[in-house]
Amino acid sequence: MSTSLPLGARLSRGIDRVTGAALGAHQTAVIRIGLSFTWLVFLLREWPNRHEMYGPDGPWSWEMARRLTADNHAFTALLWSDGGLWFEAVYAFAVVTAALLALGWRTRTMTVLSMVGVLSLQNRSVFLGDGGDNVIHLMALYLILMRCGRVWSLDARRAAKRAGQPAGPDLTGIVLWACCGAALAAAMVLGDTRMSWTEHGPLPGIGWATALWALWLVQGLWWLAKRYGPGEPRAVLDVLANLLHNAGLLVIMAEVCLIYATAGWYKIQGSRWQDGTALYYPLHLDYFSPWPELSHALAGSGLLVLLLSYGTVAVQVAFPFTLLNRRVKNVLLAVMMLEHLGIALLLGLPFFSLAMIVADAVFLPTSFLRRLGAAVGRARDRLLPARAQQLPVQRESDEAATRTLVG
Amino acid sequence: MESDDGHERAGALAGLSLPARLVVAAGAAVIAVTAAVHLGMVFLHVAPSNTVTKQNAAAIDDYIYPEYEQNWKFFAPNPLQQNVAVQARAELRGPDGRTTVTGWTDFTAQDGAEIRHNLIPSHTQQNELRRAWDFYTNSHDVKEVPNGLRGALSEQYIRRIVVGRLGGGQDGRTVQRVQVRAVTTLVAPPSWSDEKNEPKPAYRVLGWWPVTAADRTEAKNR
Known part of the structure; x- marks a missing residue:
């Protein structure tokens, strides 16, 4: 943006930008795909342990969770019934919605359903999680605000196929919407949901009952406007959706900055980070050294431990400020992603690391993400040549090739 | 950050009527204020205790808990510099009514063995017992007196984990009581440093807890 423009002109350009488009289509698609993939793999990995972790008879029993949530009012559908079948259904629901969100099928509905799955499991057993669960929890809430299915989704592919044709009634959408409404109504009538209309919800004064019904109504309103009010009503909703998306994107970016700033600034105050021995200690903790030979070899070098300890603090503190310079930011992003790969292996925290790498990716340049998407599309075509020949039309442009990433 | 390619239409507001513009303006104001309040609250929640957070602690907590709670002090200000092993032993009662006390079982060591050479450790191995013990210590004073609901829940949680892992009993003898330490x-300080520390472990031994039917539900289902 040119700085020579007068303030008024710059302001109006800014307003055009945040009302006219959902910014960061590729970045938000990466957040959607990456985090729901992380959550999905986590759920599948913990499948054999699911009863112990979230089941009604696990060490953190249904009754105990009930007592705690009566106190802290966290949202979890798992406590609506103590039946074993209900537990299995909710776990399966979390798996399916995570998969569908990653694929971008009915993305806006899936962001809500997937959030219900994430919160239901995590809030059910709140003493099981770590930083990775925390990232997934927050992002699941923020993703509801996003138009994150504009690229690299089944929705985008369907929209491209339909381009130019008159909009049909969208039977699948109507059925899905009706099912969601019926399920919510049934839950509130039959289950002991304890959802308030005005309290203990995602925002002050808005209970979960209000929030979920409002999301459902907005979805219906959207469909109505698309079908019967293609002029101004549709345009107004479009602008509001863009504004909400862009605010959500800002919140996600600020959240990532807060994560690094907190992690960095608190470390500066620690004597072990000051004397450069900090990293030595986690490498000798039984819970965080799955490869003791490797950890101890690394910790054996005083110089290496010093460099990595100082480097970690420097990078974490510096990160938010490097956003002012594109090139420095990109270098730092690469460094942080590599560090998280190291953490995944050395400290045995693969899901935390993956979630952080995905969160970092919100700052990756669009050009890089498009190239990455094209490369993934080509790799898929090579692996599944029959499919590529069936759909030659998809590979005509760069944009179409990237769209096949998850299609 | 670059703009969304191809979707940007300059002047989305240009063709709108006045009422439509007012709706958009109202929506924009609500969204902007909400986002600003949210980010402010999250910032105050993760920031160290300061003038503003001390004066508005209740309002900030009300906003943040439970769904926006977060903690990013990874290994900060200082990393944990000790290994805490949670161990337990059981008092068993045989069919003849005689009681025997088992040796200590080191459940943390069992977790460690399962984490070793594991690319994707489970939360049941890495977090369950570790965080349950944190929960216990955070909700008890040094005399092991629980502080309210959380204290009581943490005791039951530890007991259920231990009873579940002990497996309910041995050779037809049931677990009557458990003791946790x-x-x-x-x-140990790095070999390349001249620091010394106490090599002897410290013990925190809790009293014997009677095992009730409510503590056994998991053991039964295993």
Whole structure:
């Protein structure tokens, strides 16, 4: 943006930008795909342990969770019934919605359903999680605000196929919407949901009952406007959706900055980070050294431990400020992603690391993400040549090739 | 950050009527204020205790908990410098009514063995017992007196984990009571430093807890 423009002109350009488009289509698609993939793999990995972790008879029993949530009012559908079948259904629901969100099928509905799955499991057993669960929890809430299915989704592919044709009634959408409404109504009538209309919800004064019904109504309103009010009503909703998306994107970016700033600034105050021995200690903790030979070899070098300890603090503190310079930011992003790969292996925290790498990716340049998407599309075509020949039309442009990433 | 390619239409507001513009303006104001309040609250929640957070602690907590709670102090201000092993032993009662006490079982060591050479450790191995013990210590004072609901819940949680892992009993003898202790060993200072620390572990031994039917539900289902 040119700085020579007068303030008024710059302001109006800014307003055009945040009302006219959902910014960061590729970045938000990466957040959607990456985090729901992380959550999905986590759920599948913990499948054999699911009863112990979230089941009604696990060490953190249904009754105990009930007592705690009566106190802290966290949202979890798992406590609506103590039946074993209900537990299995909710776990399966979390798996399916995570998969569908990653694929971008009915993305806006899936962001809500997937959030219900994430919160239901995590809030059910709140003493099981770590930083990775925390990232997934927050992002699941923020993703509801996003138009994150504009690229690299089944929705985008369907929209491209339909381009130019008159909009049909969208039977699948109507059925899905009706099912969601019926399920919510049934839950509130039959289950002991304890959802308030005005309290203990995602925002002050808005209970979960209000929030979920409002999301459902907005979805219906959207469909109505698309079908019967293609002029101004549709345009107004479009602008509001863009504004909400862009605010959500800002919140996600600020959240990532807060994560690094907190992690960095608190470390500066620690004597072990000051004397450069900090990293030595986690490498000798039984819970965080799955490869003791490797950890101890690394910790054996005083110089290496010093460099990595100082480097970690420097990078974490510096990160938010490097956003002012594109090139420095990109270098730092690469460094942080590599560090998280190291953490995944050395400290045995693969899901935390993956979630952080995905969160970092919100700052990756669009050009890089498009190239990455094209490369993934080509790799898929090579692996599944029959499919590529069936759909030659998809590979005509760069944009179409990237769209096949998850299609 | 670059703009969304191809979707940007300059002047989305240009063709709108006045009422439509007012709706958009109202929506924009609500969204902007909400986002600003949210980010402000999250910032105050993760920031160290300061003038503003001290004066508005209740309002900030009301906003943040439970769904926006977060903690990013990874290994900060200082990393944990000790290994805490949670161990337990059981009092068993045989069919003849005689009681025997088992040796200590080190459940943290069992977790460690399962984490070793594991690319994707489970939360049941890495977090369950570790965080349950944190929960216990955070909700009890040094005399092991629980502080309210959380204290009571943490005791039951530890007991259920231990009873579940002990497996309910041995050779037809049922677990009557369990005793839990934590053995804390400081990580030895680096070989390249001249620091010394206490090599002897410290013990925190809790009293015997009677095992009730409510503690056994998991053991039964295993």
